[in-house]
Amino acid sequence: MFNFNELGYHISLIDGFDLGRKNRTGTYVIAERNITLVETSASPSIPHILEGLNALGIALEEITYIILTHIHLDHAGGAGLFLQHCPNAKVIVHPKGARHLEDPTRLIAGAKEVYGEDFDKLFNPILPIPSDKIIVKEDKASLQTSETRSLSFYDTPGHANHHLSIFDPVSRGMFSGDTVGVYYRELEQDGIEFYLPSTSPNQFNPEAMLAAVDLYESLDVKRIYFGHYGVSENPFEVYKQLRYWLPIFVETAETAFKQYETFKEQVAATRTNIFDNVTTQLATMGIKKNHPVFEIIGLDLEVCSMGLIDYWSKRGKIGHKSIQM
């Protein structure tokens, strides 16, 4: 059993088994003249990616580009380690991400704050990337991967300020990282397509996130290649659900922020209330409380709630005008 899926248009998806879970975080492979990967996941995923590339018949020397949608560790933490296997590859990143790849000290400190004692198990090692191996791509820059394919880069903050979305005109697909949320494939077998926003700390910005959704819509995207996980061929459903849930996330956090004193309490209340809301809505679609999807949604909402409360903390205290969604 191979750990990759063919998605058509010379694109494959290798499962990195992030957190030991299937269909959690993946690496896309665009197999053309300049073989290009999108995302590396965290370092513990690298053996799975090497195995997937081997199964796809791709030699590591052939890999030309490794694109990172953003530098959060579940997307890019393994890039330094992976690069040691790929002598001819360059890493492509947002201008605001480059220096943190060269010197990951701040990335490591930030992740330790969010993930605490789980840090080692989740992310070790995080290796620096030499500056001559890094290519920076600005908004609307392009990358020729073959005579017939030129990828376009878009600066899409909202989830993070160092986030790129990468458009592939051949499949009319967008590699979205975490820009337009998470696709919960665990509900696929129940016939439910379910997406939630990803509002991790500490640069979450709801207005920018909605602007990114508008941008995708204006580009007539037909497929979305999610960081978590896989491809959706129903972008309008993605936009609809994101526009539905994002104000709920933000407003739930605002209430908790006003109601409680400490960050810990505010995060806990936000998580509980959003989780209950999601559980209730999925229950109307026949999903029982013991469905395995809730374990992963619970984990995600923990981190999302931290980002939401961080957002409200930065906006200042009670009395501040509610944001217009």
Ligand SMILES: [Zn+2]
């Ligand atoms: Zn992510």
